[in-house]
Amino acid sequence: MIEVEHLSKIYGSTPAIQDVTFKVEPGEILGFLGPNGAGKTTTMRILAGYLPASSGSAKIAQYDVHEDSMAVRRRIGYLPETPPLYPDMTVEGFLHFVARIKGVARKVRRDRVNSAMERCNLTEKRKVLIRKLSKGYRQRVGIAQAIVHDPPAIILDEPTVGLDPRQIIDVRNLIKSLAGSHTIILSTHILPEVSMTCSRVAIINRGKIVATNTPENLVAQLAGGSGYELEIDGDEEAAQQMIQVLPGIRFVESIANKDLPPNRSQIRVVSEPGAEPGRDIAAVLIGAGVALYEMRRTRANLEDVFLELTTAEKILPIVDSDASESSSESATEAEETTT
């Protein structure tokens, strides 16, 4: 439904995104996750047809966002970071206006507006002026304007920024309810947003896609923090050496903890993905007469993966078949549209 290939954008001499490649399958919610300045808004604006790419291509429902921009605009709903609302219109009046400019036929317009208001829980606010709405309700109006023409694809740029915790839950539930019947790409810098809302995640860092997969697979593939934490009484260096040579061990390190009693030490053991060296670790230590006071399993989570990928300089080889593998030098300068 959404296909992005080798997309790059250079502002003057600053590359904002480089060789970005990913796909979003029909009915899926893809989380486009990255720290501030990673290139999320730039990518969303190119997909929505508001900004030309310097090179590469993006297609929505097989229409090229640059060459067939009118066909694309009929097929997407776009919620920018700041929704374009008219404060002096009522909710209903505004949605009618948007439906008209998006080409919804007159005879179905009322139904489409009613349905968008229902989906976004706005029916009771239909006669309220937009300027009198809370931020959470305004965000719902922003989403309603993105879906009023029933587009197959929806692009949401940081849809929960600035909302209170209750409003965040409501907006996330609304987004989840749109999946299946719509294909959604949601940009965010908030990790829980991805775990709670999205079926797949593309992580972008410094303009490059560094991983694409389901949140679970990303954790399983990278699993940077999976392993064990041990507390022992005995020769720590010897213990580390014994553990290091066991099969399935990635690395062993000391954990600094000044609150431990004398002679005690803590050790972190990070295992290879899929390895289960726990039994061997316990056996080798106890066999050598080391007192094992504690042995705790640790598991990586999406936060570990995100931190590892967005603080590492290199792209880790964990992208799935949808994602980019290398960067391109092919970007050329292009000016921003004024739409």
Ligand SMILES: Nc1ncnc2c1ncn2[C@@H]1O[C@H](COP(=O)(O)OP(=O)(O)OP(=O)(O)O)[C@@H](O)[C@H]1O
């Ligand atoms: N109009 C512009 N002119 C020059 N540089 C820009 C422009 N817009 C964005 N950039 C730069 O491009 C890079 C990517 O910006 P972008 O807004 O796409 O990131 P983002 O991931 O959406 O960040 P945030 O989460 O902070 O909104 C940043 O380095 C930014 O400073």
